[in-house]
Amino acid sequence: MIWANAIVQGILLGGLYALFACGLSLMFGVMRVVNLAHGDFAVLAAYLALAIITGLQVPVLWSALVVAPLFAMVGYLVQRFIIQRSLDVSPLTTMLVTFGLSIVIQNALLTALSANSQSLPSGSLASASLQVNGQMSIGYVSAIVFATAVVVVIGLQLFLYRTGMGRQVRAAADDQEAASVVGVNVRHVYGVAAALAFATVALAGVAFGMYSSFDPAAGPPRLIFAFEAVVIGGMGSLWGTLAGGIILGLAQVLGAQVDASFGVLAGHLVFLVVLALRPSGLIPARVT
Amino acid sequence: MTDTAVPAALPRVTRSRRSATWTAGLGVIVVLLLISLPYLVHTNITGLLVNIFILLALATMWNLLAGYAGLISVGQQAYIGVGAYVVLVLAGNGVSPFLAIPLAALGALLVALPTSFLVLRLRNEYFAIATWVVAEAFRLVVLRFPSLGGGTGASLPGMAGMDPVFRQALTYWAALAVVVATLLAAYLLLRSRLGLDLTAIRDNEIGARSVGVRITQAKRIVYLVAAAGAGAAGSLLIISQLNVQATSIFSVQWSAYMIFVALIGGVGSIEGPIIGTVIFFLLQQWLSDRGAWYLIIVGSIAVVMAMWLPRGVWGVVSDRFDLRLFPVGYWLHAPRPNPVETPS
Numbered sequence: 001m002i003w004a005n006a007i008v009q010g011i012l013l014g015g016l017y018a019l020f021a022c023g024l025s026l027m028f029g030v031m032r033v034v035n036l037a038h039g040d041f042a043v044l045a046a047y048l049a050l051a052i053i054t055g056l057q058v059p060v061l062w063s064a065l066v067v068a069p070l071f072a073m074v075g076y077l078v079q080r081f082i083i084q085r086s087l088d089v090s091p092l093t094t095m096l097v098t099f100g101l102s103i104v105i106q107n108a109l110l111t112a113l114s115a116n117s118q119s120l121p122s123g124s125l126a127s128a129s130l131q132v133n134g135q136m137s138i139g140y141v142s143a144i145v146f147a148t149a150v151v152v153v154i155g156l157q158l159f160l161y162r163t164g165m166g167r168q169v170r171a172a173a174d175d176q177e178a179a180s181v182v183g184v185n186v187r188h189v190y191g192v193a194a195a196l197a198f199a200t201v202a203l204a205g206v207a208f209g210m211y212s213s214f215d216p217a218a219g220p221p222r223l224i225f226a227f228e229a230v231v232i233g234g235m236g237s238l239w240g241t242l243a244g245g246i247i248l249g250l251a252q253v254l255g256a257q258v259d260a261s262f263g264v265l266a267g268h269l270v271f272l273v274v275l276a277l278r279p280s281g282l283i284p285a286r287v288t
Numbered sequence: 289m290t291d292t293a294v295p296a297a298l299p300r301v302t303r304s305r306r307s308a309t310w311t312a313g314l315g316v317i318v319v320l321l322l323i324s325l326p327y328l329v330h331t332n333i334t335g336l337l338v339n340i341f342i343l344l345a346l347a348t349m350w351n352l353l354a355g356y357a358g359l360i361s362v363g364q365q366a367y368i369g370v371g372a373y374v375v376l377v378l379a380g381n382g383v384s385p386f387l388a389i390p391l392a393a394l395g396a397l398l399v400a401l402p403t404s405f406l407v408l409r410l411r412n413e414y415f416a417i418a419t420w421v422v423a424e425a426f427r428l429v430v431l432r433f434p435s436l437g438g439g440t441g442a443s444l445p446g447m448a449g450m451d452p453v454f455r456q457a458l459t460y461w462a463a464l465a466v467v468v469a470t471l472l473a474a475y476l477l478l479r480s481r482l483g484l485d486l487t488a489i490r491d492n493e494i495g496a497r498s499v500g501v502r503i504t505q506a507k508r509i510v511y512l513v514a515a516a517g518a519g520a521a522g523s524l525l526i527i528s529q530l531n532v533q534a535t536s537i538f539s540v541q542w543s544a545y546m547i548f549v550a551l552i553g554g555v556g557s558i559e560g561p562i563i564g565t566v567i568f569f570l571l572q573q574w575l576s577d578r579g580a581w582y583l584i585i586v587g588s589i590a591v592v593m594a595m596w597l598p599r600g601v602w603g604v605v606s607d608r609f610d611l612r613l614f615p616v617g618y619w620l621h622a623p624r625p626n627p628v629e630t631p632s
Contacts, residue, residue, distance in 0.1 A: 034413040036362070085595045093594050095360050095416055096547060100591035103544045107580035107587070220540055224424065227417045265428040268421050275418055276406050 005136040006257045007250065012138065014229075014249025015146030016211055018242045020204040020222055021229035022152055023197035025241040028230065030173040030193040033083055033094050037102035038201060038226060040219030044105060045071055045205030047214075050118055060122045060210060061144075067202040075198025076191040083194065084187055102219060109216035120209035145207040149245070152200055153238050159196070169193050221264075228271040311613040322464055326457035334460040338528050340569055341463040342521050343545055345470040347553070347561035349517035350546035352474050355556035356486040357510040358493075360412070363419025365542040366403075366426045367396040367515040371522030372532045373436060379446040386462055389523045396519025397512050404511045408504060420540065427538035441533030444526055459528050466520045471614075473513060474558055478616040482506055490556075544587070551590040554600025558614040563602050 020042065027033050035041075048070070049063040082101070086093040122141060129137040160166040171179040172189045180186045208214060208222065225248060233244025248267050255266025326334055346364065353359045371392035378388040407418045430436050447455060477483060485506045488496035497503055526532045545568070553564020568586060575582035593600060599607075606612060 028413070034417070036416075082591075082595070089595060089598050092354075092358070092360055092412065093598065095413060096551060096594050097591050099362065099544070099547060100551070100587045100594065103541075103548075104584050104587040104591070107583040110580045111584065224417065224421060228421070231414070231417075261428075261432060265425060265432075268425045268428070271421060272406065272418070272425070275410065275414070 001133075001135045003254075003257065006253050008136060008138065009142075010250035010253035011246050012142040012146050012249070013253055014242075014246030015142070015149040016204070016207055016245075017225050017229045017248050018245030019145060019149040019152060019200065019207055020226035021233075021241045021245050022149070022156060022238055023200040023204070024223075024226045025230045025233075025235070025238055026156060026193060026197045026200070028235055029237075030169055031079075031083070031087070031190050032091060033087065034098070034227065035083070035197075036095060036098040036223060037105060037219070038098075039222030039224075040102045040105040040109075041071070041074075041198065041201045042205035042208060042222055043109065043214055043216065043219045045202040046120065046209035047109065047113060047118070048202075049206045049209060050120055053121060060120050060125070060206070063120075064203055064206045067206060068199045071202035072195040072199040075201075076195040078198070079191045079194030080187065084190065102223075106216050106219060113216065115215055115217070117213040117215040118209075119213040120206065122210045126210070141210050145211065148203060148207060149242065152203065153242050156196065156200075156238055165189070165192060225267070228267060232271060232274050308612070308615045319464070319468060323461065326460055331453060331456045334456060335528070336569075338460055338463040338524065340565055341467040342524050342528075343549060343568065344561060344565040345467045345517055345521045345524075346542065347546045347549035347565055348467075348470050348474050348558070349514040349521075350543075351550045351555055351558075351561050352477070352510055352517075353514045354550065355560075356478065356483070356490060357507045358490055359408075359507060359511065360416045361419045361514075362416045362540060362543045362547075363421070363423040364514065364518045364546060365538050365540060366419070366423035367400060367518035368522035368525065368542055369423070369426055369430065369534065369538040370396045370399050370515075371519030372526040372537050373430060374519070375523045375526050376436065376442055376444060376532055379444055382446070385444060385446055385523075385527050386458055389462055389466065389520055389527075392523035393516040393520040396522070397516040400512050400515030404508050408507055408511060420543075423538055423540070427534050430534045430538070437532070437534070439534070441531055441536075443531040447527075447530060459524070462527065463524050466524055470517050470520070471558065471562075473517070475614050475616065477510075477513065478558070482509060483616055486510065544583070548586050548590040550600075551594050552586070552600055554602035556599065557602050557606070558616070559606070559612075560600050560602040563605075564600065567601065 020039070024035065024038050027035055045067050049060070049067050052058065052063040052066055053060055082097060083094055086097040125140055125144075129139040130143070131137045158166075160170055168179070168184045168189050169192065171182070171184055172186045172193075176186050179189075204222075204226075208218075229245040229248045230241050231244065232247050233240030233242065247270065251270040252263045252267040256263030258266075322337075325337070346368070350361065350364060353361050353364075374392040374395035375385050375388045378391060379385045383391075403422055407415055407422065410418050431439055436442060450458075478486070485496070485501045485503075488499070488501050489503055489506060493503060522537065525537065549564035549568050550561050551564070552567050553562065554560030571586050571589075572582050575585065597604065
C-alpha cells in the first residue's frame with residue numbers, strides 16, 4: 001500500500017514536471033531553442049504571484065490569471081528581441097545567451113529579494129486532501145496542478161491543430177523558408193509560440209510556489225527536470241512530454257521510497273539511461 | 289639573357305609571424321616574473337592570482353570545447369569536483385596534496401573517458417544538458433559518502449604542519465604551473481594535426497567527415513583534455529581553500545564563470561580567455577562590495593557581447609590590428625612579383 005501511494009504521488013508530481021516541460025517542449029519543437037533560463041522565469045513568475053497575492057489580497061489561483069498573460073507578453077518580447085537575435089548569430093548562441101540570462105535573473109532576484117525561501121500562501125487549499133484510505137491521500141494542490149498540466153497539453157494541441165495560427169506555427173516549425181514564401185511572418189509566429197510557452201512557464205511557476213517553497217536559486221533544478229521530462233517523453237511531442245513528466249515523477253518518488261536521498265538521483269539515472277538507449281526519447285516525435 | 293625560365297614563385301606558407309616570436313620571448317619573461325612574485329609581493333596578491341589562474345585554466349579548457357570542437361558544455365564542474373575529491377582521498381592516504389595535482393588531472397580524465405561515450409553521442413542542447421545532469425549526478429553520489437564529508441564538506445588533511453607563507457607560495461607556483469601547462473596544451477593541440485581536424489569540423493562537419501576526419505575521435509580527445517584541465521583546476525581549488533564541499537565544488541556557477549569569461553574575451557582563440565579573465569577580475573574587484581551585482585553586470589555584458597560581438601574583445605582587437613599572439617592558423621605570403629626580364 002505504501003508503494004501504491006508512492007505511485008499515485010509520483011504520477012501527480014509528474015503533472016508538475018509536465019507543466020514545467022511543455023513550454024520547453026513547444027519552444028524546442030518550433031524554434032529548435034532550449035531556453036536555459038526556463039526555470040528562472042518560472043521562479044520569477046512565482047515571486048510575481050507572491051507580490052500580487054500579498055499586494056492585492058487575492059487568492060492564489062487568481063494570481064495566475066494576471067501572471068500568465070503578463071508572461072505571454074514577456075515571452076513575445078524575449079523571443080523577438082533576444083532569442084531571435086541570438087538565433088541569427090548561430091543556434092549555439094541561443095544556449096549561451098539564455099544561460100547568461102538565467103544567471104542574471106537568479107542574481108537579480110537574490111539582490112532584490114534576498115536568499116530567503118518563500119511560498120505562495122494557498123490558505124486552506126494547502127493542507128486539504130482527499131483521503132482515499134488509511135495510507136493514501138491526494139492533496140488538492142497536486143490534483144489541481146496535474147489537471148492543469150493535462151488541460152494545458154490539450155489546449156496546446158487544439159491550438160496547434162485546430163487554429164489558423166497553430167497551422168502557421170507548425171508550418172514555421174517544419175520549414176522556416178517555405179513558410180515565409182507562402183506568406184507566414186515567421187518571426188511573429190515564433191513570438192506567438194514563445195508567448196504561449198511563457199504563459200505555461202508562469203502557470204508552472206505558480207504551481208511550483210503552491211507545491212513547495214522557492215528561492216532565487218530554485219530555477220536551474222526546475223530546468224533540468226523539465227528537460228529530462230521532455231527528453232524521456234521524446235522531443236517535440238506534447239503528449240510525450242506529459243508521459244515523460246509522469247515517468248520522471250515516478251522515478252523520483254519511487255527512488256525516494258528506497259532511500260530518502262536517492263529520489264532526485266534516481267530521476268537523473270532514468271534520464272541518462274533513456275539518453276543512452278534512445279536519444280530521441282521513448283515516444284516518437286511528431287511534427288510539433 | 290637566355291635564362292628567362294625563372295620558375296613562377298609559389299606563395300610561401302608559414303605558421304608564425306614575427307609576433308609569435310615576440311609572444312614566446314614576452315611569455316618567458318612574464319612567466320619568470322610571475323615565478324619570482326612570492327618573493328616580491330604580499331600573499332594577498334598571490335592569493336588573488338591563484339584565483340585568476342584557476343579561472344583562466346577553466347576558461348581556456350571550456351573555450352577549447354566550445355570554440356574549437358563545437359561542444360557547449362554546462363557540466364565541466366563535474367571534473368572540477370572529481371579533481372578536488374581525488375586530492376582529498378589521496379591526501380587522506382598520506383600523499384602530499386601538491387604531488388596529487390597531476391593525479392587529479394589523470395583521475396578526471398579517467399572518469400571522463402566512459403562519460404564521453406554517453407555524452408558525445410548527443411548534439412548541441414542534448415550535450416549541454418546531459419553534461420550538466422552528469423555533474424549533478426556526481427554531486428548526489430558524493431553526498432551519499434559520509435567519508436567524503438557528505439553535505440557539510442571535508443577539510444584537506446596533510447597541510448597542518450606547513451608554514452602558511454610557504455604553503456601559499458607553493459599553492460601559487462602550483463597554480464602558475466597548471467595555467468602555463470593548460471595554455472601550452474591548448475596551443476600545441478591546436479597546432480597539431482588535431483587542430484586542423486577541429487577547424488575542418490567547425491567549418492563544415494559533414495565536409496570534414498567526407499574527407500576522412502575522424503570526428504568523434506577528435507571531439508573525444510578535446511573532451512578528455514578539457515576534463516583533465518578542469519580536474520587540475522579543481523585540485524587547485526581544494527588546495528587553496530583547504531576544504532571542499534560537494535554542493536559548491538559541483539556548482540553550475542563554475543560553468544557560468546567559464547562561459548562569461550570566454551564570451552567577453554572571445555570564443556575560438558587562445559588569447560580571448562586571457563583577456564576575458566582580466567576583464568572579469570577587474571569587474572569583480574571593482575564591484576566587490578556590491579554582493580551579487582557583479583554577476584548581474586558581467587552576465588549582462590556577456591549576453592550583449594554574444595549577440596552583437598560574437599568574437600569578443602579579442603576578435604575586435606585582432607581584426608583591428610591584425611594581431612595573433614598564439615598563431616594556430618597558416619599565413620599565406622604572396623610572392624613578390626619578379627622583375628620583368630626583357631629579352632636583349
